[in-house]
Amino acid sequence: MQPVKPTRPHAAVLALAALAAIGSVPAARALEITLPPETARYTPSELPGYRLVQQNCMTCHSAQYVLTQPPSSPRGYWDTTVKKMKKPFGAPFPDEDIPAMVDYLAKTYGAERTAYAGKAAAQANTPAPAAAPATGSHDPQALLTANGCTACHAVDKKVVGPAFKDVAAKYANQPGAAALVAQNIRAGGAGKWGQVPMPAYATMTTEDLQSLAGWILGR
Incomplete structure (x- = not known):
């Protein structure tokens, strides 16, 4: 006896049965993930780029990003990195902010940090004019x-x-x-x-x- 090939009605019944079987499987539940609090911070500095980096860079990523970059990176590396964030990634900061941002990053996290730290320390040891009295330790x-x-x-x-x-x-x-x-x-x-x-x-x-x-x- 020749095996009976399923006709179109039979095929339709089989398809409906398959769909019903799929529908009986419990729907996948969304996975909720709680991220730990952000603790990384950009190193405070008197350099103008410190404020600009906080304002411009943290719109897209945390300060942890710069901590993963090679500490021996020269100024050119930071210049390329900052410009890459603007094009092609589209970070919304003006071109005129770039030099100050690069200067801060190179002197704080790159190859120029040792020389800059030494210069800053020397300036700190220079006697300064008497400051006005503080308004309070928690001003x-x-x-x-x-x-x-x-x-x-x-x-x-x-x-x-x-x-x-x-x-x-x-x-x-x-x-x-x-x-x-x-x-x-x-x-x-x-x-x-x-x-x-x-x-x-x-x-x-x-x-x-x-x-x-x-x-x-x-x-």
Whole structure:
């Protein structure tokens, strides 16, 4: 007896059976991944490129990127790297920022860091004019400058992160607002004001955090 070949109706039945079998398999569940808080920070510097690197580079990646680059990299390497971020990767920063950014990266993470550190140390040992008395060990303005906060924030407009006045408005009249803002500064992270990550300031003292939080909430 010749085997019976399935006719089109039989084939349709078989196809429906296969689809039903597939449909009975439980749907794959989305995997949720919680990333650890960002702790890498660009090394603070008096160089103008420090503020520009914080403002321009952290829009796309964390400071960890520069820590993985060869420490013997010459200035030309950093120049090529920064320009590569703009073209072809499309990083949104103006061409006039590039020289200062390259200068900071070469002197902080590249082959020029030893010579620059020695020059900076020599300048630090030069007697300076008497400074005005400090306004306090936890002065908010000094903390903003020392920790590079103004590279990403301004009082009344969004830069990379939210304006300080917008932060104050969000937490206005909220119980424990100062503690919440202080904790957000300490932990860093992303998601509260967009996806651009804010570095964690885990080593900042409780007093400094409280001083900054109080100042921000007063804007």
